[in-house]
Amino acid sequence: MWWATPLPADDAWLALLTPVERTRFDAYRKAEDRDRFLTGRVLARTVLGRRLGIAPADVELDATCPDCGRPHGKPRVPDSDLELSISHAGDRVGLAVSSGTPVGLDVEATTRNSGDDLLRYVLSDAEYTTVAALPEADRADVFFTYWARKEAVMKATGLGLKIPLKSVTLTPPGQQPAVVGSAHDAVQPASTALVDLQCGPGYAAAVAALTPNGLAVTQHWWQSADFRPLS
Numbered sequence: 006m007w008w009a010t011p012l013p014a015d016d017a018w019l020a021l022l023t024p025v026e027r028t029r030f031d032a033y034r035k036a037e038d039r040d041r042f043l044t045g046r047v048l049a050r051t052v053l054g055r056r057l058g059i060a061p062a063d064v065e066l067d068a069t070c071p072d073c074g075r076p077h078g079k080p081r082v083p084d085s086d087l088e089l090s091i092s093h094a095g096d097r098v099g100l101a102v103s104s105g106t107p108v109g110l111d112v113e114a115t116t117r118n119s120g121d122d123l124l125r126y127v128l129s130d131a132e133y134t135t136v137a138a139l140p141e142a143d144r145a146d147v148f149f150t151y152w153a154r155k156e157a158v159m160k161a162t163g164l165g166l167k168i169p170l171k172s173v174t175l176t177p178p179g180q181q182p183a184v185v186g187s188a189h190d191a192v193q194p195a196s197t198a199l200v201d202l203q204c205g206p207g208y209a210a211a212v213a214a215l216t217p218n219g220l221a222v223t224q225h226w227w228q229s230a231d232f233r234p235l236s
């Protein structure tokens with residue numbers, strides 16, 4: 006998997022967007038959302054282009070939403086066994102790639118407000134009890150770790166938040182991350198692997214894979230100089 010910080014919207018990077026993606030880019034009202042979206046696509050095309058041995062601009066990504074047909078779903082590479090997941094928060098954009106195994110990536114900024122309503126939305130009853138019993142100073146970190154792990158699992162399935170986050174229960178803090186209970190058919194504890202990721206202070210991140218075989222992750226920082234397309 007690869008981490009990047011948001012790229013500037015200059016012409017060399019914008020040239021890697023398809024017309025449909027350019028329409029999405031233009032529709033964001035906030036510059037930081039535009040830049041994170043652009044960076045996710047640049048990351049995906051440059052990394053996958055290397056993997057496939059083709060130019061970044063030739064990497065096809067299909068993000069058709071199965072629910073509404075709009076191009077905002079989980080991206081996939083047509084006619085390939087490559088699986089990918091993109092996540093962005095604050096100053097971080099991440100890309101997870103695997104061959105043949107569905108993956109889900111999530112990064113959360115831990116500086117966000119984490120009020121009781123949000124805890125109830127994200128955590129199962131067992132997890133809520135665990136978090137509520139912690140000293141106040143530890144709660145936010147543990148909560149955001151749970152959140153990133155859970156959303157990574159939901160994103161690996163391709164259903165995302167159509168699966169209620171609280172329908173899945175994970176191991177408590179201090180234990181190896183794993184799914185211990187699920188009220189949703191798409192999430193099977195025995196065939197879901199989870200790994201925490203480190204992308205700097207102020208962020209919680211995790212990657213999930215739908216496999217009973219465990220998960221080994223290699224993390225890279227993506228450097229624009231290594232990938233910059235000729236302009």
Ligand SMILES: CC(C)(COP(=O)(O)OP(=O)(O)OC[C@H]1O[C@@H](n2cnc3c(N)ncnc32)[C@H](O)[C@@H]1OP(=O)(O)O)[C@@H](O)C(=O)NCCC(=O)NCCS
Nearest residue numbers: 042045072073077078079091092093160163164165166167
């Ligand atoms: C995807 C989703 C989890 C967003 O998460 P988020 O915390 O806001 O944002 P993240 O940065 O972690 O992830 C966003 C990325 O997830 C990916 N994504 C979109 N839909 C996805 C899905 N169903 N499953 C997995 N990944 C998905 C995209 O790559 C997206 O980034 P991009 O648009 O720049 O390519 C959430 O919007 C979702 O679950 N959407 C699908 C469910 C839904 O509402 N469907 C009906 C839509 S009509």
